[in-house]
Amino acid sequence: MNLRVGSPLISYLIAAYVPGQTGKSLKEKRFSGYGRSANFLSGITNSAVVVKLHSGITYKGTLQSIDGYMNIVLEGRDVQECVGKDSKVVNSFKNDVFIRGNNVLYIGID
Amino acid sequence: MSEQTETTTTVLPLEIIDKCIGSQIHVIMSSQDKEFVGKLVGFDDFVNMVLEDVTEYASNGEKVTTRSKMLLNGNHIAMLVPGGAGPQ
Numbered sequence: 299m300n301l302r303v304g305s306p307l308i309s310y311l312i313a314a315y316v317p318g319q320t321g322k323s324l325k326e327k328r329f330s331g332y333g334r335s336a337n338f339l340s341g342i343t344n345s346a347v348v349v350k351l352h353s354g355i356t357y358k359g360t361l362q363s364i365d366g367y368m369n370i371v372l373e374g375r376d377v378q379e380c381v382g383k384d385s386k387v388v389n390s391f392k393n394d395v396f397i398r399g400n401n402v403l404y405i406g407i408d
Numbered sequence: 409m410s411e412q413t414e415t416t417t418t419v420l421p422l423e424i425i426d427k428c429i430g431s432q433i434h435v436i437m438s439s440q441d442k443e444f445v446g447k448l449v450g451f452d453d454f455v456n457m458v459l460e461d462v463t464e465y466a467s468n469g470e471k472v473t474t475r476s477k478m479l480l481n482g483n484h485i486a487m488l489v490p491g492g493a494g495p496q
Contacts, residue, residue, distance in 0.1 A: 305452055305454055305456045305482075306452045306453060306454075307450060307451065307452030307454075307456050307458070308452075308456065308479070310452075311458075328452065328453065329422065329425075329426045329429070329450065329451060329452065330426055330429055331426070331429040331448065331449055331450025331451055331458070332450055332452075333450075334429065334430070334449050334450055334458075335449050335450030335458040338449070338450075338458050338477065338479065341477060342477065348475070352439075352484065368456075368479075368481055383472065399481075400483070402481050403442075403480070403481055403484070404475075404478045404479060404480045404481060405478065405479050406462070406475035406476075406477060406478030406479070407475060407476045407477045407478070
């Protein structure tokens with residue numbers, strides 16, 4: 299698996315988080331913030347996250363996986379699709395949800 | 409990298425952002441419909457950013473949500489204001 303695709307920062311974060319992935323990307327710190335961000339993925343993987351798309355739709359679920367393109371997989375069981383300021387739930391999914399990275403505005407802790 | 413900065417007098421744009429790490433930053437999206445204010449933790453060449461204690465604002469300056477930690481996609485970022493307190 300080639301982890302060094304897309305965002306250098308996310309590739310670094312993956313390398314810092316995934317056991318055994320201590321290759322090249324851990325050494326390539328272009329900016330000083332890489333090290334400070336290193337615990338970001340360990341902080342959000344397998345915990346409740348919220349993914350907001352550019353369209354304004356929000357997906358709430360458990361983060362299973364992310365890559366350098368910000369492609370995201372939310373774990374099946376209870377993924378909720380929310381819209382609007384009051385986060386009204388309009389849809390929920392029982393299976394895993396794949397979100398293509400180009401749509402993602404941000405991913406954060408719920 | 410460090411040798412290069414010593415021999416040149418120009419300051420690269422991203423070096424300015426690098427100096428903001430650990431302090432407050434105001435992010436304005438290019439569609440002008442969203443703004444974020446939070447503590448900058450890290451970023452990369454695409455200006456994807458890790459932010460902490462973020463407040464999201466709508467275009468009218470109204471607070472939308474707060475997030476303790478987020479990874480913001482750099483694709484639609486228009487402007488960064490170091491130390492900016494937000495739209496109010």
